[in-house]
Amino acid sequence: MHIKVEHLCKRFGDFAAVDxxxxxxxxxxxxxxxxxxxxxxxxxxxxxxxxxxxxxGQVWFDGEPATDLHARVRGVGFVFQHYALFRHLTVxxxxxxxxxxRRVEKSAVRKRVKELLALTGLSGLEQRYxxxxxxxxxxxxxxxxxxxxxxxxxxxxxxxxxVDAKVREELRQWLRRLHDxxxxxxxxxxxxxEEAFSVSDRVLLVNHxxxxxxxxxxxxxxxxxxxFVARFVGEVNVFPATVRDDRAQSGALNVRIKGSAPxxxxxxxxxxxxxxxxxxxxxxxxxxxxxxxxxxVRVQALVDGAGPIIAHFPRRSSLLRGVEPGCRVQVExxxxxxxxxxxxxxxxxxxx
Amino acid sequence: xxHAAYALTxxxxxxxxxxxxxxxxxxxxxxxxxxxxRFGLREGLVALAxxxxxxxxxxxxxxxxWTSTLVALINMLLGTATAWALVxxxxxxxxxxxxLIDLPLAIPTLVTGLMIAVLYGPLSAAGRMFEAHGIQIVxxxxxxxxxxxxVTLPFVIRAVEPVLMEIDKSxxxxxxILGASAIRVFRTVFLPSIAPAVLSSGIRSLGRALGExxxxxxxxxxxxxxxxxxxxxVFGEIESGTPRTAAAVSLLLLTIALGLHAAAHAIERRxxxxxx
Numbered sequence: 194m195h196i197k198v199e200h201l202c203k204r205f206g207d208f209a210a211v212d213x214x215x216x217x218x219x220x221x222x223x224x225x226x227x228x229x230x231x232x233x234x235x236x237x238x239x240x241x242x243x244x245x246x247x248x249x250g251q252v253w254f255d256g257e258p259a260t261d262l263h264a265r266v267r268g269v270g271f272v273f274q275h276y277a278l279f280r281h282l283t284v285x286x287x288x289x290x291x292x293x294x295r296r297v298e299k300s301a302v303r304k305r306v307k308e309l310l311a312l313t314g315l316s317g318l319e320q321r322y323x324x325x326x327x328x329x330x331x332x333x334x335x336x337x338x339x340x341x342x343x344x345x346x347x348x349x350x351x352x353x354x355x356v357d358a359k360v361r362e363e364l365r366q367w368l369r370r371l372h373d374x375x376x377x378x379x380x381x382x383x384x385x386x387e388e389a390f391s392v393s394d395r396v397l398l399v400n401h402x403x404x405x406x407x408x409x410x411x412x413x414x415x416x417x418x419x420x421f422v423a424r425f426v427g428e429v430n431v432f433p434a435t436v437r438d439d440r441a442q443s444g445a446l447n448v449r450i451k452g453s454a455p456x457x458x459x460x461x462x463x464x465x466x467x468x469x470x471x472x473x474x475x476x477x478x479x480x481x482x483x484x485x486x487x488x489x490v491r492v493q494a495l496v497d498g499a500g501p502i503i504a505h506f507p508r509r510s511s512l513l514r515g516v517e518p519g520c521r522v523q524v525e526x527x528x529x530x531x532x533x534x535x536x537x538x539x540x541x542x543x544x545x
Numbered sequence: 546x547x548h549a550a551y552a553l554t555x556x557x558x559x560x561x562x563x564x565x566x567x568x569x570x571x572x573x574x575x576x577x578x579x580x581x582x583r584f585g586l587r588e589g590l591v592a593l594a595x596x597x598x599x600x601x602x603x604x605x606x607x608x609x610x611w612t613s614t615l616v617a618l619i620n621m622l623l624g625t626a627t628a629w630a631l632v633x634x635x636x637x638x639x640x641x642x643x644x645l646i647d648l649p650l651a652i653p654t655l656v657t658g659l660m661i662a663v664l665y666g667p668l669s670a671a672g673r674m675f676e677a678h679g680i681q682i683v684x685x686x687x688x689x690x691x692x693x694x695x696v697t698l699p700f701v702i703r704a705v706e707p708v709l710m711e712i713d714k715s716x717x718x719x720x721x722i723l724g725a726s727a728i729r730v731f732r733t734v735f736l737p738s739i740a741p742a743v744l745s746s747g748i749r750s751l752g753r754a755l756g757e758x759x760x761x762x763x764x765x766x767x768x769x770x771x772x773x774x775x776x777x778x779v780f781g782e783i784e785s786g787t788p789r790t791a792a793a794v795s796l797l798l799l800t801i802a803l804g805l806h807a808a809a810h811a812i813e814r815r816x817x818x819x820x821x
Contacts, residue, residue, distance in 0.1 A: 244718050264721050271722045277715035281737035290733070291723035335719075342723065 194255050194345035194378045195220045196241070200510070201250035202218055203236055210236040210248070212402035218380060218395075223372045225389035226382045228399035234382045237399070238348050241380065243267045270339030270377075274351040276331040278323040281328065284334050285310075285319035291342035309337040312371070314336075329360040336368075340375065349381035353388065365392050390414070398422050416452070420532035423462045430468075430502045433533060434461035441531045444498025445477035446524065454531035463529045465505045470494065473523035474514040478502065480518050494522060585792040596793035604770045605778035606797065608691050612686065612774070613754035616693040624701025625739065630632040631702070632709040649698045652761030657695050659778070661688060684766030689774065692760035697750035703744030708739050745812040752805040755798060 196218040203211040210233045218224050221281060226234040234451035239245040241252060252259045259267060278287050286293075288309050289302045297305075310316045313333040323331055332352060337346060352368070353361040369392050372379055383389050389396045390410040398405045398413060398421075406418040417423035425509030435544065436459045441450050443461050450461070470478070470492065478494040481501070485491075485508060492504045492513075502524065506513055555563070597603070603659060627646070636642060649657065665672045665682040675682055682688045712735060720730045758776040765772040765782070775794055782791035 212583055242718075242722060244722070264718070265724050265726075267722070269722060271719065273715040273719060275713065277713060277719040279716060279720070282733070290720070290725070294723060294725045294729055307648065338719075338723070 196346060196378065196380075197251075197253040197256075198237075199251045199253075201237065201240060201252070202248045203233075203240060203245065204248055209233075209402050211240070214250070214399075214402070214404055216397055216404060216407055221378055222394045223369070223370060223379045223392065223394035224381075225396045226380060226399055227386060227389040227396050227425075228384065230384055232399045233402035234384075234399040235350055236402075238350055238380060238382050241346075242269050242271050242348050244271075268342075268345045270342070270344035270347045272332070272335050272339050272347070272349040272352050274354045275325070276328075276335045276355070278334055279339070280323050280332060282322075283319065284315060284321050284323070284326070286332055287323070288319075288337045288341050290338060295342065305341055307452055309341055312340075312374075313337045314507070327360075328356040330363060332356060332364060333367075336371070340377070344377065347377050347379040349379065351382055351384070351526045354383075356535070361388075368392060392471045398425065400425075416461075417530065420460055420462060423530055423532070427467040428503060428505070430463045431466065432461045432463075432496075432499045433534065434459050441529065444496055444500070446499050448526040448529045450486050450529050450531045452530060455533055459531040460534050461529060461531050463502070463526055465491075465503045467526065467528040468502070468504050469512055469525045469527065470504055470516070470522040471512045471522055476521040476523040478522050478524055479524055480516060480520050482514070483518060488523050492516065494524070496524065558819045561754060569608060578799075581792065581795060584788075585796040586715050588789075591594060592789075593796065596790045597797065599790060601769045601773070602794055603776075605773045606794065607774045608773065609755055609775035609798075610687075612689050612693060613751050616697060617747045617751035617755045619694060620697055620701045620750045621743050624698075624746070624750075625705050625743055627702045628705035628709055632706060646699050646702055650697050654696055654757065655674070655763065658692055658760040660704030661692055661695065661760070665691075669773050683764055684768070684772060686766040686772060688766075689761055689772060692764045693754040693757055696757055696760050697753050700753065701743060701746040701748040703747075704742045705739050708742045709735070712738055741812050745809040745816070746814070748809040752802050752809070755802055755805075 197538075198217070201211050201214040212233070214233075214237060226237060226408070228234045236245060242246050243262055244515050247260065250260070254267070279290065282290065283518050285306050289306045289316045292302045292305060307316075310319055313336060315330065315333055317335065318326065318330065323334065326334065332355075336349075336352075338379075349368075353364050356364065365388055368381075381393070390413075393410065396410055396413050397407050397410065397464065406413055406422045408416075408418075413422060414426060417426060423429060432443040432446065434441040434446075436450065436454050436456050438456070439449055439453075441448055441454075441459060447465070448461070462520070478496040480492060480494045483490055483492040484493075488508050490506050490508050490510075490513060494502050494504070496502050619670075630636060631639070631643070651798055652660075662683050663669060665675065665688065667673070667676065667683070672683060680687065682691065716734045717730055720734055724735065756776055757774075758780065762777050762780070765774060765777065767773045767777050773781075773797055779791045779794050779798075782788065782794070
């Protein structure tokens with residue numbers, strides 16, 4: 194189903210949870226709403242489901258207005274972070290619930306439940322109760338239950354937030370395969386960028402109730418539209434800088450910037466893996482710390498007149514030869530961007 | 546140096562306290578229970594049954610049983626509805642309302658009886674109004690039911706309320722999105738969770754109502770065959786010097802009360818086991 198959202202707004206008291214949000218989701222795609230907690234991404238999802246009403250704005254399902262439809266008749270499937278399974282019903286009764294309330298014939302319900310048990314790898318567990326299942330199994334029951342009535346769109350609210358890291362990775366890959374198999378238009382909310390980039394076709398980056406960027410994972414990684422996006426995605430270094438033409442100056446650093454930025458005061462944003470450094474005297478920076486994580490080394494150095502900088506290297510990189518805490522290094526930045534220095538962007542990014 | 550275990554073994558004072566507590570509970574609760582049992586059964590079960598066969602006693606027991614059961618049923622229904630409203634809706638003066646719900650436990654039951662008698666008695670405007678429509682409340686059975694409802698008000702409400710609050714909101718939302726009607730949502734999500742609490746607190750209010758004396762003795766008028774309840778009958782028999790029948794009716798009330806207590810306890814333990 195094609196979904197269109199126009200100028201959605203929702204306030205909770207003085208707090209603007211959703212602030213003039215517009216986007217479209219094309220039929221059959223898998224889209225992630227990515228953002229820090231409290232950014233409004235869940236509220237957007239709940240408005241789409243009819244669990245929350247928008248103060249203003251419109252929602253369209255396949256060109257039909259859906260803004261005022263009751264949750265019961267929207268034909269959406271919803272998966273909650275904490276599963277929200279009916280604890281007094283068995284796995285089979287949970288999955289069949291959506292068909293049962295529509296008075297679908299018993300034999301047809303049984304057949305569909307069986308299909309979904311097979312699809313979700315839960316065959317043999319149909320008589321269990323939710324309390325007798327693991328977290329990963331519960332979430333798959335929740336998915337099967339949402340899919341049983343063949344919804345036109347599947348909405349997932351932090352679907353893997355409550356399971357441990359290993360199961361989460363399995364479930365992600367499984368969700369992607371499931372989506373490719375079933376093909377139902379799906380939107381899921383996450384605060385985990387890895388999850389958003391590894392699973393979805395498109396990512397909508399949400400912050401303070403607004404959409405910062407709407408693009409494919411590659412577009413967002415390679416061309417962050419705003420400073421927020423650049424800082425949110427991956428580990429970055431941010432320096433106050435002065436921009437003139439296509440170069441930015443910050444202390445001893447003078448780098449070419451990608452894209453364009455208006456001349457004047459700016460924030461220079463450099464990803465930790467978009468720079469090189471090697472031992473050189475006098476150089477521009479002093480190495481402070483080196484930490485090894487398996488196959489990678491994280492180098493922290495102090496750039497003259499600019500401040501601390503963090504760089505990641507493969508552990509056996511030839512660039513690291515002779516580099517040790519206390520030595521002087523030269524820094525070369527391969528890719529950097531500059532964003533106008535606005536007062537609001539000086540705030541640290543909300544924890545994710 | 547003292548051995549470490551020395552600090553862990555109770556000293557003499559602690560040992561004495563331990564024994565004293567055990568003794569105190571047994572003497573306070575178990576002893577009177579045994580005494581009544583021995584007194585009631587001293588002429589044998591046949592004599593006991595004989596004492597219960599007096600028509601006045603039988604009608605008093607019957608009146609107590611049906612009014613208490615009716616009150617328990619009303620409590621289960623209205624108590625659940627009240628808890629529902631308290632948990633889910635914004636109500637005007639909610640804090641005050643919550644205080645009012647607990648008030649019946651704080652008011653001496655005799656005072657409760659008096660309040661009802663004053664409000665609906667033959668001397669009050671309300672009493673006269675009901676009387677004009679042929680409804681007598683005080684010195685009649687409606688008064689008994691009213692008094693029992695008053696003293697058992699908080700039981701179901703306060704038992705169901707925390708259970709309702711604990712229910713995950715997303716379960717309800719999940720049911721709604723899957724297309725369930727409001728009634729179906731209640732049946733699937735809420736009813737199975739609250740049913741044990743409703744039942745056990747209903748039973749507890751029944752047990753409480755069976756033994757109620759203070760609130761009833763003033764309101765009921767205590768007319769044999771009409772408004773004389775079992776507890777008031779027991780009191781009357783003691784007063785008139787026939788402790789044998791008093792003991793018999795008491796033993797019957799005791800048996801029922803203990804049975805109800807055991808049932809409520811069993812249900813509550815099952816709730817606890819499920820939540821663990």
